Amino acid sequence: MYILDSEEIKRTDLKTIQTGIKEETLMEQAAFSIYQIIKDLNPKKVIAICGTGNNGGDALATIRLLKNFGIKADAYLNGTYEKCSLGMKKQIEIAKNYNVNFVGIESIGDYDIIIDGLIGNGLKGELREDTKILIDKLNNINCKKISVDIPSGICSDTGEIMGDAFKADITITFGYLKIGHIMYPAIDYIGNLKLVELSFFKERYTRKLVNEEQVKNFFPLRKENSNKFTYGKVCILAGSVQYPGASVLTALGAIKSGAGMVQLITPNRTESIINIEPSVIYRSLDKDYFEKEDLEIINKDLKAANTIIIGPGITKNSIEFVNEIIDNYTEKKIILDADALYAIKNKKLRKNILITPHPGEIKKFTDQKIKTVYEIEELSKNLNCNILYKNSTNIITDSQNTYFNVLGGSFLSKGGTGDLLSGLIGGFSAQGCNLMESSIISTYILYKTGRKLQEEYTSNYMTPILILNNIYKTIKELI
Numbered sequence: 001m002y003i004l005d006s007e008e009i010k011r012t013d014l015k016t017i018q019t020g021i022k023e024e025t026l027m028e029q030a031a032f033s034i035y036q037i038i039k040d041l042n043p044k045k046v047i048a049i050c051g052t053g054n055n056g057g058d059a060l061a062t063i064r065l066l067k068n069f070g071i072k073a074d075a076y077l078n079g080t081y082e083k084c085s086l087g088m089k090k091q092i093e094i095a096k097n098y099n100v101n102f103v104g105i106e107s108i109g110d111y112d113i114i115i116d117g118l119i120g121n122g123l124k125g126e127l128r129e130d131t132k133i134l135i136d137k138l139n140n141i142n143c144k145k146i147s148v149d150i151p152s153g154i155c156s157d158t159g160e161i162m163g164d165a166f167k168a169d170i171t172i173t174f175g176y177l178k179i180g181h182i183m184y185p186a187i188d189y190i191g192n193l194k195l196v197e198l199s200f201f202k203e204r205y206t207r208k209l210v211n212e213e214q215v216k217n218f219f220p221l222r223k224e225n226s227n228k229f230t231y232g233k234v235c236i237l238a239g240s241v242q243y244p245g246a247s248v249l250t251a252l253g254a255i256k257s258g259a260g261m262v263q264l265i266t267p268n269r270t271e272s273i274i275n276i277e278p279s280v281i282y283r284s285l286d287k288d289y290f291e292k293e294d295l296e297i298i299n300k301d302l303k304a305a306n307t308i309i310i311g312p313g314i315t316k317n318s319i320e321f322v323n324e325i326i327d328n329y330t331e332k333k334i335i336l337d338a339d340a341l342y343a344i345k346n347k348k349l350r351k352n353i354l355i356t357p358h359p360g361e362i363k364k365f366t367d368q369k370i371k372t373v374y375e376i377e378e379l380s381k382n383l384n385c386n387i388l389y390k391n392s393t394n395i396i397t398d399s400q401n402t403y404f405n406v407l408g409g410s411f412l413s414k415g416g417t418g419d420l421l422s423g424l425i426g427g428f429s430a431q432g433c434n435l436m437e438s439s440i441i442s443t444y445i446l447y448k449t450g451r452k453l454q455e456e457y458t459s460n461y462m463t464p465i466l467i468l469n470n471i472y473k474t475i476k477e478l479i
C-alpha cells in the first residue's frame with residue numbers, strides 16, 4: 001500500500017482531473033463514502049464544520065446527502081463565501097438547492113456528531129490563532145467526532161500537530177494514506193482510520209506501508225534440497241565486559257531467522273551462548289572491548305561470512321575497530337548497530353551497509369536535526385547507505401524507496417529488543433535478502449509477534465526472549 005505526501009496527492013488529483021474525471025465527481029464520491037459511514041452510526045443530528053477549502057466541500061456535500069436521506073444535518077461555515085475555493089463555492093450553491101441550513105457558531109454544541117471539514121491536505125504552517133480557538137472549542141464538545149481526510153491541524157507530510165488539532169474518533173481518508181496518518185503524534189488524534197476509494201488515476205509511488213503481502217514477497221523460502229551453506233553465514237561482532245547480554249540476543253536472532261551458520265565473536269567471555277544455543281559458533285577474544293589489532297585474529301572468520309553485524313553492546317571504545325571493519329570488508333553486507341554508529345560520523349558509506357539508529361542514536365553520528373521522513377531519506381542519500389530508523393513508526397529507506405512499519409508499540413520499549421532485531425536482519429541477509437528486504441521482514445516478524453503476545457502477556461511482561469521464542473508463529477503465516 002502506497003503512502004503519499006501532500007504534493008503527491010495534489011498531483012494525483014490533477015492527473016485524475018486531466019483524464020476527464022471532474023473535481024466535483026471526486027468530491028461527490030468522497031462525500032458519499034463519508035455519508036455511508038455516518039449513516040451506520042445512527043445519528044440524530046449532524047453538523048459539519050466547514051473551512052473554505054475543498055475539505056469543507058467534502059463535509060458540506062456529506063451534510064447535503066444526510067439531509068436528503070432524511071437525517072437532520074446542518075453546516076457551519078468558518079469564513080466567507082468570497083474566500084471559498086471553487087469546489088466549496090459549488091457545494092454551497094448545491095447545498096442551498098437542498099435547503100441545507102447554515103448555523104451560527106453558538107449552535108455547534110447541539111449535535112451528536114461533528115464532521116471536521118475545516119482543513120485537510122491544504123494546511124499551511126502553524127494554525128492561526130482563531131482556528132486554534134475554534135478547534136479547542138470543538139474538542140471540548142462531548143459528541144462523536146469525524147474528520148474528513150485528516151484531523152484539522154495535523155500536517156499531512158509529517159504527522160506533526162501544528163499548534164493544536166481536532167481530536168477525531170474516526171478519520172476518513174481517500175484513495176491513499178498520507179504520511180501524517182501513520183506517524184506520531186498524529187496517530188493519537190486520528191482515531192479509527194478508514195480508507196475509502198475514489199476514482200483516482202493509479203500510479204507508482206516511492207513510499208509504502210509494510211504489510212503481510214509485502215513481507216511474503218520478500219521472504220526467503222527454503223528448499224528441501226539444501227544445506228547450511230545455502231542459507232549463508234553471519235558473523236556477529238558484539239558485546240563487551242559492560243554489556244555481555246546484547247551479543248547473546250543478536251546471535252539468537254540470527255540463528256532463529258534461519259541463517260545457515262552464525263558465528264558470534266565477543267571481546268569478553270560469553271560462553272553461556274553455547275548453553276542457550278549450541279549451534280552458534282562462539283569465539284571470545286578474552287578482553288574488555290574490541291580493538292583495531294583484533295582484526296588480524298578474526299579476519300578468516302569475517303571473510304567466511306556474507307553478512308557482518310557489528311555494534312550491539314560494544315561500547316564507544318571500539319570506534320577504531322568498527323572503522324577498520326567498514327573499510328576492509330567492502331564486499332560484505334554490514335549492519336551497523338548501537339555504538340558502532342559512533343564510527344560513521346563524517347563517513348561516506350556504501351549501498352551494502354545498513355545503519356539502525358533509534359531517535360536517540362542519531363546524534364552519535366550527525367549534528368543535523370532528523371525527524372521527518374524527508375530528513376531520513378536525505379540522510380540515507382548523504383551517507384550513501386540503507387537506514388532503519390527505529391521510532392514508534394519505523395522508517396526503512398535506501399533514499400529511493402521508503403517503507404513504514406506501524407506495527408511497533410510499547411512492548412518493544414525494553415533494552416535488548418534492538419539487539420535481537422539486528423540479529424534477525426543479519427540472519428535474513430545471510431539467506432540472500434538485501435538489507436532493505438531483511439529490515440522489512442525482521443521488523444514485521446518481531447513487531448507482529450510482540451503485538452500478538454501483548455494481548456496475552458501485557459506489554460510490561462514482554463522481553464526480547466519471549467518474543468524470540470514465538471517468532472516461529474509469525475514465520476509460519478508467511479511461508
Ligand SMILES: NC(=O)C1=CN([C@@H]2O[C@H](COP(=O)(O)OP(=O)(O)OC[C@H]3O[C@@H](n4cnc5c(N)ncnc54)[C@H](OP(=O)(O)O)[C@@H]3O)[C@@H](O)[C@H]2O)[C@@H](O)CC1
Pocket residue numbers: 009010012013014026027030051052053054055056057058083085118119120121122123124125126127128131148149150174198
Ligand atoms: N486531493 C484530492 O484529490 C481530493 C481532495 N479532496 C478534499 O480536498 C481537501 C484539500 O482541499 P484544499 O486543497 O482546498 O485545502 P483544504 O484542506 O480545504 O485547506 C484549505 C483551508 O484550510 C485553511 N488553512 C490552511 N492553512 C491554515 C492555517 N495555518 N491556519 C488556519 N487555516 C488554515 C484555509 O484557510 P485560508 O488560509 O485560505 O484562510 C482553507 O480554509 C482534501 O483534504 C480533501 O478533503 C476531496 O474532495 C477528494 C479529492
Ligand SMILES: [K+]
Pocket residue numbers: 055116117118119120147148149150151152
Ligand atoms: K479535516
